[in-house]
Amino acid sequence: EDQVTQSPEALRLQEGESSSLNCSYTVSGLRGLFWYRQDPGKGPEFLFTLYSAGEEKEKERLKATLTKKESFLHITAPKPEDSATYLCAGGYGGSQGNLIFGKGTKLSVKP
């Protein structure tokens, strides 16, 4: 069965304390691994797409990496405004809108 699992479910960091979020996936015919950020009461906001093992992408304090079974979202020196739920999703099948999402990691960054 295709599935995406994220860990931890929740993560509390002090401002400046770097860490990583994990996303493991078993998606047959994966056509892309996606990271989104979701703030309370809002829709998910696109961050990155990764297509092949070894690929890395960066945006400000965030860096996403991909292996054959996992993806990591590294957060370097986080700030309180990085607090959000981070969602990982695997794309599969012929329809590009078809993503399998994990349950997300809720990140809280305290000043």
Added chain:
Amino acid sequence: ETGVTQSPTHLIKTRGQQVTLRCSSQSGHNTVSWYQQALGQGPQFIFQYYREEENGRGNFPPRFSGLQFPNYSSELNVNALELDDSALYLCASSQDRGDSPLHFGNGTRLTVT
């Protein structure tokens, strides 16, 4: 650039009723997808529309149906509402390119009592 807009933002319905949710795609996007997000869960794929035809569907019963209009706006219809249909319904649009990511609206919060 206009983003994805959804209406209404909140809705309360009674079990057994029918509901229609609306979505306007982001400018330049011709593909629309709908997702259901229960509290504390990740979004679940309902279906996708391209050129006014459904071209992908998740594990949802036929009482979930949709439409896409020539201006790429879309509707999600749910018949015979059940209590478990209470959720945030998200619309996402994209271009018809394999590398085009989904851009989500802020959703409609549906409560079924």
